[in-house]
Amino acid sequence: MYLAQSPDEIGLLEMARNLGFVFLSRTQDSITCKILNKTRTYRVLHEIPFSSDRKRMSVIIESEDGELLLLCKGADNVIAPRTNPEQRA
Amino acid sequence: MIVISQNLIPIALYASVEIIKMAQAYLIGEDIEMYDERTDIACIPRSWNLGDDLGQVEYVFSDKTGTLTENVMKFKNCTIAGREYGQPEGDWAYKGQAEIWQDTLTILEVKYGANEYAAPEFDFLGVALARTLTSEVKEERERAVDFFTTLCLCHTVFIDHTQLGMTPLAISCRNQSSHIPFFH
Numbered sequence: 558m559y560l561a562q563s564p565d566e567i568g569l570l571e572m573a574r575n576l577g578f579v580f581l582s583r584t585q586d587s588i589t590c591k592i593l594n595k596t597r598t599y600r601v602l603h604e605i606p607f608s609s610d611r612k613r614m615s616v617i618i619e620s621e622d623g624e625l626l627l628l629c630k631g632a633d634n635v636i637a638p639r640t641n642p643e644q645r646a
Numbered sequence: 647m648i649v650i651s652q653n654l655i656p657i658a659l660y661a662s663v664e665i666i667k668m669a670q671a672y673l674i675g676e677d678i679e680m681y682d683e684r685t686d687i688a689c690i691p692r693s694w695n696l697g698d699d700l701g702q703v704e705y706v707f708s709d710k711t712g713t714l715t716e717n718v719m720k721f722k723n724c725t726i727a728g729r730e731y732g733q734p735e736g737d738w739a740y741k742g743q744a745e746i747w748q749d750t751l752t753i754l755e756v757k758y759g760a761n762e763y764a765a766p767e768f769d770f771l772g773v774a775l776a777r778t779l780t781s782e783v784k785e786e787r788e789r790a791v792d793f794f795t796t797l798c799l800c801h802t803v804f805i806d807h808t809q810l811g812m813t814p815l816a817i818s819c820r821n822q823s824s825h826i827p828f829f830h
Contacts, residue, residue, distance in 0.1 A: 558805065558806035559803045559804070559805065559806065560803065560804045560805070560806045561801070561802060561803040561804070562802065564718075564719045565719050566801045566802065566803050567719070567803060568719035568720065568721055569721065569797050569801070570797065570798070570801060570803055571721075571765075572721035572770070572797070573794045573797040573798050574763045574764070575761075575763070575764045575765050575768050575770075576750075576754065576761075576764075576772070576775070576776070576779065576794055577754055577758055577761040577763075577764070577779075578794040578795060578797065578798045579761075579763045579798070580798050580799075580801075580803065580805075581805075582805055583803075583804060583805065588798075588799055590795070590798045590799065591763075592791070592794075592795055592798065593758040593779075593791070594758050594759045594761070599799055604802075606802065607802070614800060614801075614802070615800065616799060616800045618799055628795075628796045628799055628800040629796075629800065630796060630797070630800045630801070
């Protein structure tokens with residue numbers, strides 16, 4: 558059972574889970590996921606929480622093979638200008 | 647007071663104003679501009695005598711989706727690398743909702759094995775998305791995989807351990823999801 562402040566997040570996670578991207582557990586500094594039948598644990602190095610000013614949240618994550626990723630999720634009008642113009646429809 | 651002023655204001659005026667308000671409420675209820683085809687509901691004027699107050703409204707505030715939509719968030723569409731998913735298209739568009747979801751799961755299962763967490767029924771037209779997720783073109787596939795990996799990792803959701811007795815399948819039947827048009 559997922560618990561979140563907003564039902565949007567639960568909705569997104571349930572969709573991801575249905576497609577095989579399953580959020581399994583969270584500790585203080587890690588998230589364990591099953592991504593297309595491979596269970597992986599990611600270290601959460603930093604989290605910038607959602608705020609109504611930024612209209613997005615970000616996490617900095619280290620994967621098992623040491624790759625560092627910044628992942629960002631937010632409102633369309635905030636994310637779209639930050640995407641690569643060549644990839645926009 | 648009414649009795650004293652009845653020479654100035656005829657009692658019948660009260661009655662006719664009431665009738666006018668009734669007629670206005672009827673017209674509001676019949677207004678085709680306020681009719682919603684999807685839910686088959688027109689405007690419902692619950693009170694006759696608020697019509698005149700309506701003219702004094704200066705500001706209309708509205709909350710984001712949730713307040714009016716009972717907080718049911720359904721995943722309907724997403725755009726990954728400029729391609730929109732969740733729309734009826736292609737050779738499977740004629741099929742029923744349940745069949746499309748079964749096809750979606752089957753396509754994923756063939757490449758990645760069964761997903762024990764997937765909901766058996768889900769209201770999403772996912773065949774195109776499943777094909778992208780299993781695509782032979784590495785770049786195309788990885789973009790979609792990255793998209794959902796991000797959904798998996800970038801959130802503030804916790805697992806509710808008090809409900810661990812419930813199977814994940816039973817939970818996903820709640821069918822809550824969301825619409826997020828852009829993502830990177």
